[in-house]
Amino acid sequence: MKYIYLDLNSWINLHMREEDDDLRRKIERAVADGDVAIPLIHTLLREEATFENEEMRSSMFNYMFDLSKTHCLRTFEDVRYFEVERFVYMIQGIDWDLNEVVRGQGVGHMFGNWTLTVDGEALSREDYPDLYDKIERLMVEKPGFDIATDVAVDLARNQESWEQELHEEVIEITEEWDEKFHDNARRRRYAIFKHFQQSVFPELMREMIRQNTFHDFSHYDFEKYVKQGDEEVNALFQLFPATYSYIMLTNARDLQDGRKPNDVYDLFSLGLAIPYTDVVVTEKFWSHEASRAGLDERYSTDVLSSLDEIPDAVDAL
Numbered sequence: 001m002k003y004i005y006l007d008l009n010s011w012i013n014l015h016m017r018e019e020d021d022d023l024r025r026k027i028e029r030a031v032a033d034g035d036v037a038i039p040l041i042h043t044l045l046r047e048e049a050t051f052e053n054e055e056m057r058s059s060m061f062n063y064m065f066d067l068s069k070t071h072c073l074r075t076f077e078d079v080r081y082f083e084v085e086r087f088v089y090m091i092q093g094i095d096w097d098l099n100e101v102v103r104g105q106g107v108g109h110m111f112g113n114w115t116l117t118v119d120g121e122a123l124s125r126e127d128y129p130d131l132y133d134k135i136e137r138l139m140v141e142k143p144g145f146d147i148a149t150d151v152a153v154d155l156a157r158n159q160e161s162w163e164q165e166l167h168e169e170v171i172e173i174t175e176e177w178d179e180k181f182h183d184n185a186r187r188r189r190y191a192i193f194k195h196f197q198q199s200v201f202p203e204l205m206r207e208m209i210r211q212n213t214f215h216d217f218s219h220y221d222f223e224k225y226v227k228q229g230d231e232e233v234n235a236l237f238q239l240f241p242a243t244y245s246y247i248m249l250t251n252a253r254d255l256q257d258g259r260k261p262n263d264v265y266d267l268f269s270l271g272l273a274i275p276y277t278d279v280v281v282t283e284k285f286w287s288h289e290a291s292r293a294g295l296d297e298r299y300s301t302d303v304l305s306s307l308d309e310i311p312d313a314v315d316a317l
Helices: 008-018 021-030 044-048 054-068 076-091 129-137 142-156 160-180 185-210 221-229 231-237 240-257 265-275 284-292 307-313
Strands: 001-004 072-073 103-105 116-117 121-123 279-281 302-304
Touching: 001 008, 001 265, 008 021, 008 054, 021 054, 044 054, 044 142, 044 265, 072 265, 076 185, 076 240, 076 265, 121 265, 142 307, 160 221, 185 221, 185 231, 185 240, 185 284, 221 231, 240 265, 240 284, 265 279, 265 284, 279 307, 284 302, 302 307
Parallel strands: 001 279, 279 302
Antiparallel strands: 072 103, 116 121
């Protein structure tokens, strides 16, 4: 089964086509035959939830439910931690295909592990297996999806200040980097290193301690990497695909014309989709930058800028 990620504009484009449109019919038939899955990501639902037109929003949510069959990817934060765990397993000589845990079905999978609590008391799966089974079935059906989208709408109503705060923080950081670096290549490497140093390595150290595992990082020349580049360090960073994809695209946007508040949806979604799906359809800027950064080649993903390019990338169509 091929996993095809559509950004929100692509979803809207597909939904607005006539029902007898040739490409729409091909995609819907491939989904029905089980040849293709079009997964949802929670950031995609949150972006759709910002639409003020309630009728359009409801129509889109219904179409996304029908076509996705609630196939989904886990959240960016969950996957980022899975990648840390996988690195530690790799040190131990254990291989772990993350597609097994990143890809799944049902909103319960999308948002990660869940527990059932009644009046503040957690009910264990062991004591209530039938109840858990019923709820899990609900999660892959329309009522469960409706609950998730209702939550997304509620969050959207309260996220404007969060987006603005993030935007202001980004401006402050990029101004600092503008003063510190006079060439974009070095600035980009510094941004990658800084992100890994602050966001990945602390969790990695904790996980290594938890699993009683040691890895010698002293032979990595991070200073050389920042100054002039180092293939060994870059290969290390690429072992964390979601984080690496996210920061590469973030740098591209910052160096272009500055990140906008609503770019957060594309950045988190594409950070997941590029390494963990087979085909990605997104706007030209992101597809161009993903190709320029080598993300498509690195993670064997076709990154397209138009729905009409899908048949050339998917044999089932």
